[in-house]
Amino acid sequence: MAHGNIVVNTIEQDPGRKRAPVPKAGRLYIYAIVLVASIGGFLFGFDLVVIAGALPFLEADFNLSAAMKGFAVSSAILGAVTGPLFGMWFTERLGRRKTMMLAAFFFMISTIGTAAASGIWDFAVWRFFGGVGIGLAMMSSPIYIAELSPPHLRGVLVNVNQLSNVIGINLAVITSYVFSFEGWGWRWMFAAQAVPVALLIAGLLLIPESPRWLAARNRIGEALKVLSRINGPEQSELEMKEIEKELKQETGAFRELFQPGIKTALFIGIVIMIFSQINGVNMMLMYAPSILAESGISVGSNAILSSIPIYLLILLTTILAFGLIRRFSRRGLLITSVLLMALGHIIMAINLQMHWPPMFTLVPMLIGTGSFTLGLAPLSWVIVSEIYPNRIRSKALAVVCFFLYAASFVTAQFFPMLTEWFIETFDSAAGVYWIFAAICAACALFSWKMVPETKGLSLEKISEFWRDRQRKV
Template sequence: MVNTVRQDDSRQGPPVPRTGRFYIYAIVLVASIGGFLFGFDLVVIAGALPFLVEDFHLSAAMQGFAVSSAILGAVSGPLCGMWFTERLGRRKTMMLAAFFFMISTIGTAAAAGIWDFAVWRFLGGVGIGLAMMSSPIYIAELSPPHLRGVLVNVNQLSNVIGINLAVITSYFFSFEGWGWRWMFAAQAVPVALLIAGLLLIPESPRWLAARNRVDEALKVLTRINGKEQSEQELKEIEKELQQETGVFSELFQPGIRTALFIGVVIMIFSQVNGVNMMLLYAPSILAEAGIRVGSNAILSSIPIYLLILLTTILAFGLIKRFSRRGLLITSVLLMALGHVIMAINLQLHWPPMFTLVPMLIGTGSFTLGLAPLSWIIVSEIFPNRIRSKALAVVCFFLYAASFVTAQVFPMLTNWFAATFNSAAGVYWIFATICVACAVFSWKMVPETKGLSLEKISEFWRDHHQHKTGQASLE
C-alpha cells in the first residue's frame, strides 16, 4: 500500500515576493488558456449535436463518432507531445497546440459533411492532447511547492470556464442553418489570445536546466522566488537531474513504475466514471428525460455547467486546506452516490425534472475533487527528466479511455433502454467504477501536498527499498 508520505516542517514553503506572485499568476493565466480551449472544444459539440444530427442524418453510432473524433485526435497528441515537450520545450509545444486549435476552428466551421467535420475535429483533438499534456507540466514546474496544487487547478478552472462559455455560445447560436458553424468559429477568439500570450511568457526553468541552460533557468526562478531561494531550488534541480538518465526505460524502474501505474489508473478513472458523459451529453440526456426550458434542451443544462464553475472555484480552498487523498476519496464516493440516485430515478420513473438532482451531485463532486486532483497528482509525481514521457503515457490512456467511453455511451444507453426499458443499468456500472476508484485511491495514492517536485522524485526512487510498501519523506 502506497499511502503514507510524511511532509517536513517547511511544507508551506518560504514566502513568494509580491512581484513574483503577480508574475507567476500572469504566466499561469496564459498557460491555462489551453485548458479553456480543452473545455470549450469538447463541450461545444454537446450544443451542436442536435443540429448535426438533423443536417447530417446521424445514427447513434455516428453521434458518438461526432463527439469522440476530437478525443481520438487527443489520443495521438501525447505521442507527439512526448517528443515536442522534450526537444522544443513546454512553451513551444503549447504554441503548436494553438496552431492545431486554429486550423480545427476554421475547418469545423466550414465542414460540408460528417467525415470532413470529423477530420477537423480530430486535428483539434491533437491540439487538446498537446495542450493538456504541456500546460499542467509547465504550470507545475514553475509553481512554488505550497502553491502548486492551487495553480495547477487554475488550468481546471479555465477548463470549466471554457465549458460554460461553450454552453452559452451554443445557446446563443442555437438556430437553424449556420448556427452550429458559428458555435465552432467562436473558438478563434481564445486561440488568438493564447498565441499572443505565449509570445510573452518564459520557458520552464526545469526544462532549461535539463538542457544545461542554467543561467536562463536561474533568471526565471529568481523572478518568481527571489535570488536566495532560487539558487537553492536550482541546486536541488541540478542534483536530481544528475541522478536521472531521462531515457524511456527509466519509467519502468522500481518505484517510478509504481508512480506510472498510479498515474495511468487515476487518469483512466477520471474518464470512465460517467460524469464526463453527463457533461458531454447533458442536453441530450435532459431532452430524453422530457425536460424542456424555452423549448431548448441546451438552456436546461445550464444549471449543471454553472454548478461545476462554482465547485471548481470552491475546490481552490479545499485543495489548499485538505489532503490530496482525502479529497479524492470523498469526491469519487459522492460521484457514486449521484450515479446510484440517477439509476433509481430512471428505474422508478420519477418526475423528469428530478434528473437534474443526480446530475448536479455527480458533476459537482467530480469538479470538487477528481477532476482537478487527477491533473495535479500526475503533474507532480514524476521526476524532472522523464516527466514529459510519463505524462505522454498517462495522457495516452486518458484520451483512449475518454474516446471509448464517449463512443460507447450513447450505444450502451440505447441498448439498456431497448432491452430493459430503462438506461439505469449504465449508471449502476458507473457507480461501481467510482467505488473502485475510491478503493484504489485509499490503497495506492500517496500524499504529495506541500512537497517540492524534487522531494517527490526522491520518494519514488527510495520507495522500492521499503519492504512493507510504506514509504515516507523526512
C-alpha cells in the same frame, strides 16, 4: 515505504527545509504565466461542451445514427489520443512553451475546418485535428504550471487549469444557446473558438520557458533567471541546487519509467486518469442536452438552457475546490469526491427506473458533476503533474495522457450505443448508471490503497520518495 503492493500514503517532510515567502511581484508574475498557460484548458472545456450543444443540430443536418453521434463527439478525443505520442517528443525537444504553441496551431485549423464542414466525415477530420491540439495542450500545460509553481501554491495553480476548463465549458453553453438556431447556427458555435485561440497565441509569445526544462538542457543561467523572478534570488539558488542534484540522479531514458519505484508512480497515474474518464460524469457534460432531451425535456435551445444549472454548478464547485485543495489532503478530498459521484449515479439509476419527472434528472446530474469538479477533476491533474521526476516527467505524462484519452474515446464512442441498448432491452438507461457507480466505488478503493499524499512537497522531494522505494525493492 511499502507493505506488499500497497503504498504507504505519506511522503516524509524535510524538517530542516524552510521556504522563504514568495515576493508579491513573483506571485503576480506566476499568476500571469499560469493564466496564459491555462487557456489550453479553456479550449479543452469549450470543445468538450460546444459539441454537446451542436449535437442535436448536427444530428438533424447530417441524419446521424447513435454510432455516428458517438463518432461526432469522440473524433476529437481520438485526436487527443495521438497528441501525447507527439507531445512526448515535442515537450522534450522543443520545450513546454513551444509545445503549447503547436497545440494552438492545431486548435486554429480545427476551428476553421469544423465551422466550414460540409458533411460528418470532414467534420470529424477537423475535430480530430482539434483533438491533437487538446492532447498536446493538456499534456504540456499541467507540466509547465507545476514546474514553475512554488510547492505550497502548486496544487492551487494547477487547479487554475481546471477552472479555465470550466469557464470554457460555461462559455460554450452560452455560445451554444446564442447560436442555437437552424441553418448555420452550429457553425458559429465552433467559429467562436477563434477568439481564445488568438489570445493563447499572443500570450505564449510573452511567457518564459519552464526553468526545469531549461536546467535539463544545461541552460542554468536562463533557468535561474526565471526562478529568481518568481521566488527571489536567495530561494532560487536553493531551488536550483535541488534541481541540479536531482538531474544528476536521472538519465531521462524511457526505460526509467519501468524501474520499480517509478513504475508504481506510472501505474498510479494511468489508473487515476482512466478513472477520471470512465466514471460517467464526463458523459453527463458531453451529452447533457441529449440526456435531458431523452428524459423528456424538448430538444434544441430548450435542452441547452435546461443544462445551464449543471455548468454553473461546476463553475462554483471548481472555485470552491481552490480552498479545499489548500486545506485538505489530496487523498481525502479525492476519495470523498468519488464516493459522492457514486451516490449521484445511484440516484440517477433509481430515477430512471422509477420514471420520476423529467426535471428531477437534473438532481443526480448536479450531484455527480459538482462532486467531480470538487475533487477528482482537479486532483487527477495535480497528482500526475507532480509525482514524476524532472527528466522523465514529460514521458510519464505522455503515457498517462495516452491512456486518459484512449479511455475517454472508448467511453464517448460507446456511451450513446450502450444507453440505446439498455433502453431497448430494459426500457430504461438505469443500467448504465449502475455501472458508473461501481466504477466510482472502485476508484475510491484504489485511491485509498495506492495514492500517496504529496501536498506541500517540492517536486524534488516527491521524486526522492520514488527513488527510495526503488532502492528498497
